[in-house]
Amino acid sequence: MPSPSAPSDEQPSTQPSTLLARVVVLALAQAGVREVVLCPGSRSAPLAYALHDADAAGLLRLHVRHDERAAAFTALGVGRATGLPAAVVTTSGTAVANLHPAVLEAAESAVPLLVLSADRPHGVRGTWANQTTALQAGLFGAAARLALDLPVPGPREPLARARATWAAGVADLVAAARGERGGRPGPVHGDLAFADPLVPDVPWTPPALPALPAGSAPAAPSSALPAGSADEELAGGPERTVVVAGDGPPALGALARALAERCAWPLLAEPSSGARSGPGAVAAYRLLLDLPDLGGAVERVVAVGRPTLSRPVSALLARADVELVQLVAHPDDPGPGSGRRHRRVLVPPDQRDEHGDDGGGAAPTAWLRRWQRAGLAAQAVLDAVLDDEARAGRLTGPLLAREVAAAARPGELLVTAASNAVRDLDLAAAPWTVPASAPLVLAGRGLSGIDGTLSTAVGAALGAGAPTTALVGDLAALHDANGLLLPPGEPAPDLRVVVLDDDGGGIFTGLEHGDPAHPDRSRVFERLFGTPHGRDLVALVGALGVPARRVTDLAGLRAALAAPVRGCEVLVVPADRSGLRDLHARIRGRVRSATSGG
Structure with missing residues (x-):
């Protein structure tokens, strides 16, 4: 990745806020940020002008929104879909507080997100300065993987030092958001102090930047276990093992699917796991977990991602008679809170070349076939009930x-x-x-x-x-x-x-x-x-x-x-939701009747 640098204008701005805003925007582009969501505001005007110019030059794409909360979730959606951080830019005050729901979601789901909030100079914070709070720079607390409070230089401070500090700070923020500082990806916060004047004094044509290398996922921790060896390590365990794939990035989903197929284990995959496909994926699995010869017979669960969607899965993970192995991408990934779990840190498939997920699957075992037959029967029963409802106009x-x-x-x-x-x-x-x-x-x-x-x-x-x-x-x-x-x-x-x-x-x-x-x-x-x-x-x-x-x-x-x-x-x-409880009861009853005995 190219090192951060300041713009080289033929007529460089002499206004610190204008020049530093341009430094920030160039540093974003150099760090690979391609989508920026902006909300209107006066204190953030230097950034708005610089972003507009960068958008016109093709360095990034700017999206303008009226509502800060919507803007933050728009940026979150970019990160969730691409794995790369988008930036959301706001003015000061409650505008920043409206980003908090998206920041919390990004923190818990490990989605990269870059928050850039404009602020007044440090000397007027905590005073009667309008739309200003001394709490803003640390507003997101522990939810932010990294928080930086970048000051505007005083009249006697060298501007060149501030340029370098701000450019390096933005690069650090993007790296931390991507998980390149040893932790999980997630939200970061840069609070940028801008002093008047806030309107540019000279026009700006951003310089062309070298082409960036193709985006790549953060390097795995040095203690990581190669994913291809996971099945080798786990193969000697209980035969009645299931893989539970919860919400997570596609890389982890591919890992869960490959592991299940190589070991011929049933795959119980949530929709947002990235794993819900292939011969091992079991349909309507949560309806099967109460059956004694299926869910009741499980001896070990290999959990990948964050499986929190259904109570039957939560009950399975909490059972004292079931061994639980959790495969995580980062050592600080949260777990179910059970002291008996075993954790393995793995390199997700898109972070490795030598352990792809195309190694072929093992021959189906009696254990897997039992789950597959039950899943097909449950899906057929469920479809029949839903079609009957539709024919009745519901x-x-x-x-x-x-x-x-x-x-x-x-x-x-x-x-x-x-x-x-x-x-x-x-x-x-x-x-x-x-x-x-x-x-x-x-x-x-x-x-x-x-x-x-x-x-x-x-x-x-x-x-x-x-x-x-x-x-x-x-x-x-x-x-x-x-x-x-x-x-x-x-x-x-x-x-x-x-x-x-x-x-x-x-x-x-x-x-x-x-x-x-x-x-x-x-x-x-x-x-x-x-x-x-x-x-x-x-x-x-x-x-x-x-x-x-x-x-x-x-x-x-x-x-x-x-x-x-x-x-x-x-x-x-x-x-009509009035019949919803009865609908689910009928589905459960008919599935149990159709699948009893496996």
Whole structure:
């Protein structure tokens, strides 16, 4: 990577803020940052002007947003889809605080994210200076992998020293965000002090930069165990082993899939694991974990990624009679909190050349065949129940997830809300036959919030340059409708948003709060958990200038999903959540009947 340098203008600026902003922008481009999301503000104006000039010169791509929270999740979506950090730039004050949800999600899910906040000079912080707080530089606390507070030089301080300090600081921030400083990838924060004047004194044409080498993932820790040896080390263990793949980058998903295939172990893969394909992936696996001769017979779990999606998996991981081996990409990756786990640090497949995931699979064992047969039977039962519902005129969340997954094309992205949408996908979507046929599935499972889902999808689509479908519920859509509000002329994604509109929080229907036997359910459930809104989502989205339409039957849904994703559109699918608890009970009962005895 080229070393950071300051711009070499024919007429260099004599204003510290203008010159340092240009240093920052060049350092971003030199470090490989290609997408920057900017919100309007006065204190951040030096950066805004410099970013505009860099965008015009083709050094990076600038995206302007009205809403800081949407901007942060847009940048997060870029990092989640590409593995490379995008930057989000704001002015001072509460603008920075609005980035916090995305920063926390990036921290927990190890997604690279670069926050650049403009601030006033140090001497006026903690005074009556408008829109200024002394808390800003350290606002994100331990969530930031690295935080730097870069001061504007005083009138007698050499500007050349500040130029070098700021350029090096930006390079350090990007490296830390990528995980190149020995830790996990994640969010970083640069607080940049700008002094008046904030408007450039001379125009700027950014210099051409040397071509960057192809982006690569951070180097693995020196203590890493080659991934190709994982199956050798684990092969001597219990025969009744399953691989559980949770949310994580595609590299870890490929590792989990390859390990399962080489060892002929059942693969229980969450949708956003990157592993849900191939002959070992078991359909509707969470319905099988309660069966004595399947889930009850497991002796060892090899866990990859962050498996937090379903209670049956959590119960499996917590069992005292099951050995748990956790494979992690970084020594500081979190685990399930069990003192009996074994941890191995592995080099994910895209960080190595000698241990690819194409080494072929072992012959299926009786253990694997038992899971495969049960998975196929469970999928058939589930499909039959969902089709019966559709024939009766009832479109449901699991049906919608099944159809969205079936319509996804190779090379596309599928972004799901982290609540019922991803769980419906996990339950009802059949695993893809081969990895090449699977879309990249993304979900905010670091903290499992529904905030920012639409903005994340926009960022993912823009960053990857791929057609993208977002599967969300009505509350997630309401929560982040501003994410679809792009100013005129801004780069626009190819994004189809599919909204299951069941007028409230359907996920709570299936939890203990929605149990009809709960003594207070009839009195408080709708107000505290159901939270109906009664709003016309088609009209709401239309007011944002985004085409939207209502889809009310299965044939119409399939026709809409079969069309190529071009531009931005929203499909609203009405549903009734009152029967959701009974639907899941019927599915569980019929699957148990169809699969009892393995």
